[in-house]
Amino acid sequence: MTDMSSAQWFKSSHSMSAQTCVEVAAMGQGIFVRDSKDPAGPVLSFSCRSWQEFADCANSETSVSALSA
Template structure:
């Protein structure tokens, strides 16, 4: 499996996350994918999703389906 190039990823922490730093960071600026990583391990692995898959995930959360 080839790892995607995340060198241009601009990770951001959600504004609603608490001050305890127990959250995820999301990079949505990449043309082919969305990357998600643990804020406590910024050099660790990241999960990647296509933009449609990420949007479906967010919709499922908003609708209480996930």
């Protein structure tokens, strides 16, 4: 398990002061995601490559159905 005590968490600038969003931290070879409403709760982890693929897809106009084809 990764020690997250030194993680620097960031929220999207699009979320402004909303508390209903996720926070992201990059540490070592991974990207970590947590619910901003529950900072002591569970954390999802992704490889840097997986996170980049997700971000590329989220920023494109590719539909989910096209990805599963």
